Ligand SMILES: Nc1ncnc2c1ncn2[C@@H]1O[C@H](COP(=O)(O)OP(=O)(O)O)[C@@H](O)[C@H]1O
C-alpha cells in the first residue's frame with residue numbers, strides 16, 4: 473500500500489477550501505502505487521484524487537509533470553488534470569508535503585490484458601508522443617543509462633543475496649549497454665512508466681493514461697520498449713508475440729517507427745528491462761519489513777532482460793509494418 477503520509481480530516485477540509493470542489497463527504501487512502509501518497513476524495517461535487525508528492529519526487533519537477541498533463545489534455549489525450557486553486561496555483565501543501573487535487577479518471581486497470589488491449593496501448597502511447605510535441609518544459613530522464621551505474625552501485629554488493637551470480641551478470645550488462653546505448657534517435661516527451669496499472673479501460677475501450685511522474689524527454693522508441701516489457705510477457709516469463717505485434721502495429725498506426733528505431737529496439741528493451749530491474753532491486757534490498765508499499769520482484773525483469781539478449785531483430789517482437797525511412 474502506498475500511503476506514506478497521513479492526513480487529518482480537519483487539515484484536509486481546510487486544504488480543500490482553496491479549490492472549487494464543494495464540501496468533503498469522505499476520503500480514503502489508495503492501496504496501489506509506489507511513488508506517492510494518494511487518497512480518493514468524495515465531495516458534494518464529485519470524486520477527486522489527492523496526491524501528496526513524496527521524497528523520491530524532486531519538487532523542481534512538479535511544474536513539468538502538472539504542466540504536461542494540461543498540455544496533453546489540451547491536445548486531446550485522455551488523462552487526469554490537476555485542478556487550480558483559488559490563487560491559480562496547481563500545488564498546495566498538506567501534512568508538510570506538496571499536494572495537488574487531480575480530476576478522477578473513470579475506468580479500471582487490467583490484470584490480464586489481451587492483444588486488443590495491447591493494440592490500444594500502442595495507439596495511446598503513439599498519440600501521447602505526438603501530443604507531447606510543442607510542450608515547452610524539458611526534463612531529462614533521471615533514470616536513463618547514465619544513472620544506472622550509480623543506482624547499481626547502491627545494490628551491487630548485496631545483489632548475490634537475491635540470486636547467485638547476479639553481481640557478475642549485471643556488471644557485464646551495464647558495461648555493454650553503456651558502450652552501445654544509441655545516441656541519435658527521435659526524441660520527445662515520453663511517459664517512461666506506461667505499465668498496465670497506469671492505463672485505464674472502460675470495457676474494451678481505453679479511457680485514459682495516468683501517473684506521469686516519470687515522464688521526461690528521451691528516445692520515443694525507449695518508451696515503446698518499456699511497453700513491450702510491461703505488456704507483452706506472460707506470467708510464466710514467455711514473450712507473447714501476438715501481443716507484441718498488436719502493440720507495435722497499434723503504435724505504428726499513429727506514428728511509424730524509423731528504421732533506426734526498429735534496429736535499436738532490442739537494445740532499448742534490454743536497457744528498459746535493466747532500468748526496472750535496478751529500481752526494483754534497490755527497493756527489494758532497502759524497503760523495511762512492514763512498510764506500507766508492495767515490493768515488486770526484480771527477477772521478473774532479469775528474465776525479460778535475458779530474453780532481449782537473445783533477440784536479433786524487432787521481427788521477433790512481432791513487427792510487421794512498413795517502416796519510415798530515418
Ligand atoms: N486520476 C485518477 N483517477 C482515478 N484513479 C486514480 C487517479 N490517479 C491515481 N489513481 C489511483 O491511484 C493509484 C495509484 O496512482 P499512481 O499515480 O500510479 O501512484 P504512484 O505515483 O504512487 O505510483 C492508481 O492505480 C489508481 O487506482
Ligand SMILES: N[C@@H](CCOP(=O)(O)O)C(=O)O
Pocket residue numbers: 504505506507665667669670683748751752768
Ligand atoms: N512500474 C514500476 C514501478 C512504479 O510503479 P507505479 O505505481 O508508479 O506505476 C515497476 O513495475 O517497477
